[in-house]
Amino acid sequence: MKKYDAVIVGSGPNGFAAAITLQQQGLSTLLLEGRDTVGGGMRTKELTMVGYRHDLCSAIHPMAMASPFLRSLPLADYGLKFVHAPYAAAHPLESGEVGLLCQSVERTAAYLGVDEKKYKDLIAPVTEQWETLALDIMGPLRFPKRPFQMMGFGLDALLPADWLVHSFKTEKARALFGGMAAHGIQPLSNWGTSAIGMVLMAVGNKYGWPIPVGGSQSIADALQTYYLSLGGQVQCDFWVEDIRELPPHGMLLLDLTPRQLLTLKGIEWKASYRKQLERYKQGMGVFKVDWALSDPTPFRDKRCNQAATVHLGNTYEQIAYYEKMTQQGKVIADPFVLFAQQSSFDQTRAPEGKHTGWAYCHVPNGLDVDRTEAIEAQVERFAPGFKDTIIGRSTMNAVEMESYNPNYVGGDINGGLMDIRQLYTRPVRSLTPYRTSNPAVYICSSSTPPGGGVHGMCGYAAAKVALKDHHDIDVML
Template sequence: MTDAAIVGTGPNGLAAAVTLARAGLRVALFEKADTAGGGLRTAPLFDRDVPHDLCSAVHPMAAASRFFRRFDLPARGVRLLQPTVPYAHPLPGGRAAAAWRGLARTAEHLGTDGPRWRKLMEPLTDRSEGVVDLLLSGQRTVPRDPLAALRLALRVPAQTTARSRFATEAAEALLTGVAAHAVGRLPSLPAAAIALLLGHLAHSTGWPLPEGGSGRIAEAMIADITAHGGTLHTGHHVRDLAELGDIPLVLLDVGPREFLALAGHRLPTRYRRALQRYRYGPGAAKADFLVSAPIPWRNPLVGRAGTVHLGGTRADILRQENATAAGRPVPDPFVLVVDPAVTDPSRAAGGRRPVWAYAHVPNGDRRDPVELIRRRIEQYAPGFTDTIVAARGIPAADYETYNPNYTGGDIGAGALTLRQSIARPAARWNPYRTPLPGVYLCSAATPPGPSVHGMCGHLAALSALRRHHGLRHSPDLSPGSGRAGAGGRTGGRQTGKKRKEEETI
């Protein structure tokens, strides 16, 4: 007998399955694609010896989120490799700004703005775990670290005005480039929170790349699920919830539009209309390159970075992102670039290496991103074109074919507006529980939203365990631990420091 079904095996679906299986439930996972992982897939595209990340590539949250802290990827053999420079931002004229792992070194690099950068980031790095746990929560409980919440609250509003708090173009662009990860209108409260979250993590737990590619994270999660009795069914497209029969718990790693397709006719009118009103944000257009040499950045400092933001000055980024959010294509979109072999030399083979890149474009944009992104990289790295051996592009309009949750290319599974940062996907006290008995949403369309942190799935699973099995604390997720008990079944006790790390539901 199956106790719980998971539909969709992105990072949140896998996190939900890990949590339920560790609580002793018999879990079955159903995935439409032939391989599990969603945004955590790695595969060769042009050369069998050179793996490419098909969606996400760099994983700050895999080192920082509460789910992954407790799951402990390094103890499972997943090496999270840290670049010397987490992110860099080239500027016109060959200049560049960079965020180093060390906050002091970053401040030194920023010159006259160094003290301002340090004053902004250091109080957050000092309470990093509390900052992360606040922003990656269900947004419905009292902060676990009130001081971290206060420090964040004092800093976010200052980043929401068009006027920069920095004196130099370098520091302005460095922080604005991180804010652009919100993929939406700038400045805004959600973008400011993301800028401070990601910005301070560069100096805390870092912006790591998993050795061998993002797929290694999914492999570790799947291994834990199957070790605890879970079963995985790939190439299985669930088109209607009725196909799952009488399985008492169903967790859906799908967006609002997909949920409506699965069960819209069963939903109450008010909830159904709320899902129909759910807004999607700008799209991402993806380009993968196979190249014969490292990217020849005009400024060598950029070549040491794990992630590179191509957007120009702060004013340029605001223009690009606001036009894109309004649905107007720009010829010079904001682009994120990763040369994985800079951090993970194993990703290069036979003198060839992958280059991963996203461009922010309007939702549903149909332009071929290869040429769009090639030109942007060439602008800061003359000669890049000559290194290209092969290339593949996925327009934003086609990205939902790869993953139906990416409506119109929206890899964030919903616009990060202030309202939708909290009321995802509808205004409910428990955003995971749906009006259908035993059915929960666990995708990035629920709090805390996008990124590979697993918290949407973990929190949805905890909500289900509390309501249906009476569990008041999270099961132990650490490697090597036994099955915890759900609904009275046997499981290990935890005390002391370990108990403090538990999550009260």
């Protein structure tokens, strides 16, 4: 068998990022994937009816263009194209008002009335400084390269969203901020939840929330084509249960969660490391629905039809209550729903004149209860007649999400709870959490900093550490 400098297990964005970073430095690498196609959370399939292409997991990609790693790759040369909706996100209220996130700080602020100045004061600095801030925010815990920038960001970002929201006076601004912060999939009373809202708003203002033409699979396909062009090798249909079955290698990088590391055969973890992995906390799960639709979604406010993502949860208070109850293991009505309508902007997603819909809500981890009716009722609440447009449907509960992708433990798509205690010290408390107790094995999944999302920064950071440890190579973005 051929010996490789490194074997990478898992072909999600972080597995590819690790493999590409190593291959760029001249190492010989093999990327292994358990399924028949690469992609992890970046897959697109005909889930409902022939001709309707649905994103199985991630769909809209705020962090794709905001990621220093992904921006460094020539993926457009390898077939990746993005389209942008007129609005990155919309947040309708029952009152008839709509909060809108635009690819502009000025335009977004202008929609917020008396909160215009507050929005600019909060988000404009993050937008303007993003390219330098990102290297500190989207990496391991360390002394920041630009400490004053980071301090300015952190003074607001570390606050619970429940506190920072009081800076806004209007219901519209409060709701818009709450929907953004709720992407963290945790109670909005948690410390650090403001950071999630601020970052999503800032990158939306700077880059928009792009939609990959052809589906999220297009990102995986471009990553694979670029990786192969560097000389890397990919093998699908290879589930790794025992590392003794792997080809000979110098380093092993695992795009896996702590739970999966604990079940791997052929490797012994130090007792102290194993104990930390066992204490790692998972976040809430998700319940997801995909629809084949006969018509565009009939939102009351047509600007919602021009948004890449629509947040459906009404007021900040209602969203915060739902997230709090869900974290406590309760199933309540009126979920916070994240809804996308990719076919409105990408005609490859559905037959001519038809449409697709994509949505999910947060649920208690591991819940196998059907939330289809609750999600559809929430869409109908802001788009009367939506149910009449449904001609096909596919659902995945939290248990089925994990079955599809074992990295989604209990349906947790963030690779673990991203609260203040696990945001940078995941999965263990270490300045280099990518290292394991085995000096030849590294973890490069979203269970390491900076956490969930299609950005590849976890994989890049793990590969950077491995290169320094084993080859004395420093890589920089």
